[in-house]
Amino acid sequence: MKVADPSKTQNTYTSDEAYQKSLDYFNGDDLAARVWVNKYALKDSYGTIYEGTPDDMHHRIAAEIARIEQRYPNPLSENEVFDLIKNFKYIIPQGSPMTGIGNPYQIASLSNCFVIGNDGDSDSYGGIMKIDQEQVQLMKRRGGVGHDLSHIRPKGSPVKNSALTSTGIVPFMERYSNSTREVAQDGRRGALMLSVAIKHPDSEDFIDAKMEQGKVTGANVSVRIDDEFMKAVESGKSYQQQYPVDSKSPVYEKEIDPTVLWKKIVYNAWRSAEPGILFWDTIIRESVPDCYADLGYKTVSTNPCGEIPLCPYDSCRLLAINLFSYVEKAFTKEAYFNWELFKKHIHAAQRIMDDIIDLELEKIDAILQKIADDTENEELKRTEKNLWINIQTKANEGRRTGIGITAEGDMLAAMGLRYGSDEGSEFAVEIHKTIALEAYRASVTAAKERGAFTIFDADREKNNPFILRLKEADAQLYYEMLEHGRRNIALLTIAPTGTTSLMSQTSSGIEPVFMPVYKRRRKVNPNDKDARVDFIDEVGDSWEEYVVFHHRFKQWMEVNGHDLTKNYAQEELDKLVEQSPYYKSTSNDVDYIKKVQMQGSIQKWIDHSISVTINMPADVTEEVVGELYLEAWRSGCKGVTVYRDGSRSGVLISNTETKAEPEQTENPALPFPTTRPTVLEAEIVRFQNSKDKWIAFIGLVEGKPYEIFTGFADDEDGILIPRWVNDGLIIKNREADGGSRYDFQYKNKRGHKTTIEGLSYKFNPEYWNYAKLISSTLRHGMPIEKVVDLINSLQLDEAINTWKNGVARALKRYVPDGTEAKKQQCQNCNSTNLHYQEGCLTCNDCGSSKCG
Template identity: 90%
Template sequence: MKAEALEQAQVTYTTDEAYRKSLDYFQGDDLAARVWVNKYALKDSAGTIYEGTPDDMHHRIAGEIARIEERYPNPLSETEVFELIRNFKYIIPQGSPMTGIGNPHQIASLSNCFVIGNDGDSDSYGGIMKIDQEQVQLMKRRGGVGHDLSHIRPKGSPVKNSALTSTGIVPFMERYSNSTREVAQDGRRGALMLSVAIKHPDSEDFIDAKMEQGKVTGANVSVRIDDAFMNAVASGESYQQQYPINSSNPVYQKNIDPTQLWKKIVHNAWRSAEPGILFWDTILRESVPDCYADLGYQTVSTNPCGEIPLCPYDSCRLLAINLFSYVEKPFTSEAYFNWELFKQHIHAAQRMMDDIIDLELEKIDAILEKIAEDPEREELKRTEMNLWLNIQTKAKEGRRTGIGITAEGDMLAAMGLRYGSDEGTAFAVEIHKTIALEAYRSSVITAKERGAFTIFDAKREENNPFIQRLKIADPGLYNDMIEYGRRNIALLTIAPTGTTSLMSQTSSGIEPVFMPVYKRRRKVNPNDKDARVDFVDEVGDSWEEYVVFHPRFKQWMEVNGHDLTKNYAQKELDKLVELSPYYKSTSNDVDYLKKVKMQGEIQKWIDHSISVTINMPSDVTEELVGAVYMEAWKSGCKGVTVYRDGSRSGVLISNDAPKAEETQAESQHTFSTTRPTILAADVVRFQNSKDKWIAFIGLIDGKPYEIFTGFVDDEDGILLPRWVNDGVIIKSREADGSSRYDFQYKNKRGHKTTIEGLSYKFNPEYWNYAKLISSTLRHSMPIEKVVDLINSLQLDEAINTWKNGVARALKRYVPDGTAANKQQCQNCNSTNLHYQEGCLTCKDCGSSKCG
């Protein structure tokens, strides 16, 4: 860091000071200001804030990129870089680069995502555990991780150990999922993608795994579907599954009816938005890095959102170009796209991405140095050290980049084009074709100045379909690439840009605008006599409703002379939308089949992949979901995810009325109040303030029936190995007639170990409250209501951490999609909060709170 940057970094701000300064920066956009302060402002481990506005952050990033530029010919200056990234207007480093570049307080990678994997011994327990450790080591450095499970032998296969037969894929899905949840800190959870080939005999179990309540909640799951399977579905012919999946001489194989498995995929996606689909043959066929598969670049899985298919130990950094900013005279009849400026900035963006690889290599050096200096024994550090050495090799050798976009929906609207229309799609395709040609041209120019990536071989790539498209579109570019090589093995993607789009105040990624205008509520202070009351809820709280305009819709209103200060009625708002270019162009308006066709056309000019979600209303049929998936394959998409409104609740909760033949007890899942002698149990660990707690949650049919909690590892507390996550709770009678509860688990040798008398281990006051809470669970009070009850308890300060911890432990069992009543989002004050994987998630702004 330069001396002036270091001097600047010594200025500190309180959270409130940074928020108020950034609120001015974002011109009153409360959500953008809070997102920036909470996620991206430079902080140390104590939470001290060193940046007051994004200008400070952009100066930090510009200084570091300019420092790297000085190593090479024709360097960009710090001022030039700053002007490109300031105000989130043109070029936006995403996520980890924004947080980590020039950050002296954090030893973390600049990569947004990684894929890991094994060779040879990958099906051994050692290989499986090695992946588990590598996943955790990456997540603690803030990276999202993906890996594939197709190498694990199917359930029931013979193994040469005491188990005799393999347990199959699903138990390891749960293991990796739990590891993701455990590595979370301060409400931030790691991100994991698990994939499996449809050809694997356990793929049906994989597809069903997340349909059971509380299972695999720490991972996204996607199925790698090959062309043979899709053709078999279309033709009705049989399909062969086998293990190993790529073997010409498999040890196990079976023929299945593919239509039944296809229907299950479609049904589960309709019910729960998972699994996602990866069209694997399309991915491999189009992949430029797979031209070097024999050199270690064979694609095996994707990052958690699916936009970057990767080989083992490769990673990628992301950057977005704000398409809206290249529309001159937006929302007028004279609007036009500034192609020349756009092309110049694509070149600069690709050059900056290459600089960020150098910055990443410096970060990896710092990580390796820290590992070496750690006081642990060498054998304990070996896996982590080798992991980062492998990542370092791939980063040096391939220099992979991830240029993407944001504001596709706003760009089309500003040009007067309707998202999903033939004209809108044609314009969007031309945009992405231009990005592909100019980014590759920039990579060739950079190779001429800095050298090509070390294994570049034009002969290997000559038949690749993506490279062939570039050759046809621009023969001169192709000839230059043959002569000078290319600096980067692969360059392009379209990632989701959630917080990026909030700060650039645009629509997200390739997606249409979600809603151009909507209403929110803020609670009215009872003492504020002048406040307007528009709504009174069931508990008597008063709320004021106010209209929120999407920033670019607001700009359209200004350009076209509409009053922004007026308190519009709903009919007036509807009329405004009808007059705007956003009419019939929102997420729920766009024709689903046209959207996947648009994605397929754009995918032809993206060498990685596209993260896109097809949003559908709650009443959409399974048949239409299947048709969308089939059209996505035919259109050349590499992957697709369908989200049916409300489907995240999936099988866990239903808004449908119970069928007539169901009894009331069946529809409400009523438990017997006579406790069984033995209950399956989950172990949940948590920390509040400095106190460490443990909860034993007895389950019936996967639902909480009772809960006991206490301190961990103090002289009077529970001593339980960290790796124990489940067991059973056994109820028995003492000689005096009192109840006794023992916890029993299997140790690593498979022998049963018992912790006797949980009631003796806990503070009596905790135990009494636990009995009260268990009683509400046994009488089938909904989990979210139990959580509300716990939060409302008026207890002494001394046991508040216990109360908060019990609520946190039970939240993980609240069915996804359940509305959270009487609570407000801390970012936007919305009351549209729903539970998602134990966290409260705001459907208006997307923020999540897991504490």
């Protein structure tokens, strides 16, 4: 593949220039602009940005899709592709395709999802280490990875080595989790799914691993539950665990009371949102690729978010169709869905998805060439090389695609339908049935023009429930598929669309709207005589309150004649919401049972799976969670995850204040509590040393520094905090192993709390250790100026001098004006007669000032 060098043909932009241009593009939406610039704008390894707005990105993608189209009959032109994807309006390539298509600077896969595994008996250290290495190799190329642990023999099993008995599953969970964390230390965060069969004798330890040990922080975990187990839970009968889990002649068997294990699953999910549940028999029974299980397509696990069950070494690329854009006369009584345009675009989306497979195969060729060109020993390269050859084979042979949707919640509201109502669910099912029929029709058309996937065999698929559903709904489509085959082994999914929905300014994926309207406060400059003051806090600061609307709620207001400039009181906002189609339709409003029933009905028209979270209030009981899981199984869901408000950091939570633990022990001789409070107010300080951008989180007690954590800022998917965030909370959480984790929590522009989990995981371990040392001196009362002097006196390696300088700069802001700093010299006159003034070191003799 030869791609032109953008540095020779395109303009370049600074981060601020790209941000400002993107801010205009997104009509002032700060978060959308920053997400696009940080995650998706074309940039090289030096940080040079080659795209100023998403229009540039969409032209890049359209040119590459059109290049592939020229290989086949009736090609789409570049302009036709651009019109489909521009403005995130209709068709949205997600994540890796958006970043990687036409990107000459990044040798990375276009696949969002991978599953890996070993053929046959892999219960050996060699097999386990091979999976570990393959996982890391995929993550460094930008992929999320899943694999199953059911092949590992249970704890206490005899082994023929010096250990004598097996350690079981949990230590290997930790190994794989740590590998993910290592990849995540720099650049994009790694994503891992670990699964195990409920039939495995160690499944209880697996379920408890994240609860009791607190160490498997780099992985999502899900339990593969079979129908036999669910029926045993319903009936109260015993259940047999065994190893190997699929063997007709197991070497180990154990009878258990399934209700005990079930209650543990429910409790853990209620308490921490994990484990997720995979209804494995439903997945396998409905899976079209499993019709080819004996040819290497046996499904073994899912990707990290659970929407793509896969066989070993298969992968999938994702694309979303923006459902909201097909509602004509949205939010009016005349609203209708443009079925004709919708069907036309489904065909185009499936065609584009198939083109992206060709682009992925080119990317894999580039990866293999990179491996070949590396000077590393051939033996060391063998695992990585074989990994990509296996992935290449599956991509070329099966040509799996992942068409999904976004804006389901907004689409229903625009049609005047309430999310979760019977009428709303029926309409949603019709939408997904249409996607299934038209995507499969497009794949049959592609088979006529481009050829069927190489192992297509209609006879293998004739009893598959999903295929039979297509046959019943559209016999002509079915018989055309028998005659011509199908281009792709499986086609459909519903994935999370977090950043996609931010940029399309819609609700996310299949989910309802989180909150249609909320309030924020902006501090008023006391010198601004024209500013409106709505609130004065306890220290006398003045604040202006302003309303933030969900983008499509705002559109509803405009269409229905409501004033967007008015400063609404809360009672008026509540009445507005009551009048809107979003009333009783937010994520916390929708009836849980209705939601899983809707998911189950839609699942019948999705050949892969659905990523969806059932949101529940904090006071929901474990029994309700258990009932929800049972209903999800009965309704035909392939998987389900619950989130009880406040049960887990790292996700959005409602606007209830975090409460500190009971009063802390204090030493009257010291200015600070000796026992670190659970919650500290915090300020963020950003600074730059040479070309490096840094960020400091400073925990405060009574406005004075109590602790400080620092590291590089704005790493992709690292410490990625919007520039407008200047304060928040640092929350200390105890982990089960006795250690501590420090999380940073801030309110986003919707007024919801967002948590960055584990600052210690985000920073270089060496910086972290020094931060603990410096925080200790602060906590035990050393004056800040003395701490700054101590930091400046540290004899550190050149590599972390910028870190040292940055910490000193951050803390200088808190040194009281007039404080002397006699250990340092003026760089202008060499005087040691220095003092601090507004955080800047100022010379009393010559007047020169240095702020860092």
